Amino acid sequence: MSRQQFQNLCGRLSLPIVQAPMFLVSGPEMVIAAAQAGILGSFPTQNARTSEQLATWLDQIVDGCQGKPWAVNLIVHPTFKRRDADLEQILAHQPDLVITALGSPGHIVEAVHRAGSLVFADVINPTFARKAIDAGVDGLVLVCSGAGGHTGPLSPFAFVDAVREFWDGPIILGGGIASGRGINAATALGVDLAYLGTRFLASRESMVADDYKQMVIDSGVDDIVCSDAITGVNANWLRESLTKAGFDPDNMPKKSEMNVSASVDAKRWKDIWAAGQSVGPVKSLQSVQEIVNELDQQYQQSQSATASLAN
Ligand SMILES: Cc1cc2nc3c(=O)[nH]c(=O)nc-3n(C[C@H](O)[C@H](O)[C@H](O)COP(=O)(O)O)c2cc1C
16 A cells, blocks of 8 residues: 555656755755655755744645645654654644654654655665664665765665665665766666755755855865764765864864764754765756756656667
């Protein structure tokens, strides 16, 4: 049943991509714009300052999406203080998809299913993938190396093959995808949807400061630094923002302690700016609709190129 439900969801998208959830970046405006552009938009609940504000945002999203699919991202680690209150709001608003992060989804799967939504867990290695499957998720988001924000260590080729040894259900693939070529490559790997965060960082609907958007536009793959010093787990950051915050990007300090509150500490993420290796294709400030149009055109070109190679 859940598989059919996911296939129905994918069938309602005009391009097989998710606008991935981004701390301090994606909110109702981006999610609604994504839905109107025909892709699946998402945001992390902690972007709303309180669970009460979250309820208002969710009302706005339900109104704005007008029946088109949308998704929400919830930190499920027990130390995330708002977990249960945010979950209550999510259940009341019935998103199509709940994407869990930082912890085991086991605690929420049943309740989300009862509300009629699907649960996908964001995972960075096969061990976490197995645990999520055991917890009863409907699908996996494989976050691979090069992803913006908290990143995985694995190549998408190796990770998809490893997971396909024990999981034939839905997969969303993320990390370094920011062009139609990348989306075509993801679908060629046999996954259902591609997961794009960085590509939407410098959109008009993004909630970050203009300086941050400009730095994304001006940066290339060489300007991305992976470090666990900021939140305790490996994440990709813009080199220049690390320098401005007083770090030496080539000699980052040793790992800080992993701590969920550091992952949702707006002060850390306000000055030190996350972005993935896929910054290169971000060349100007665009609306979500313009980005989706561009991706769609590139995707079709890439599919035609692949088809002509096969002939
Ligand atoms: C600025 C920024 C903030 C992010 N915040 C979150 C978050 O709050 N929750 C989450 O699950 N993933 C977060 N991510 C990761 C994205 O959801 C996604 O995994 C990643 O952007 C995919 O790789 P890409 O950036 O190469 O497209 C963030 C990524 C970025 C760039």
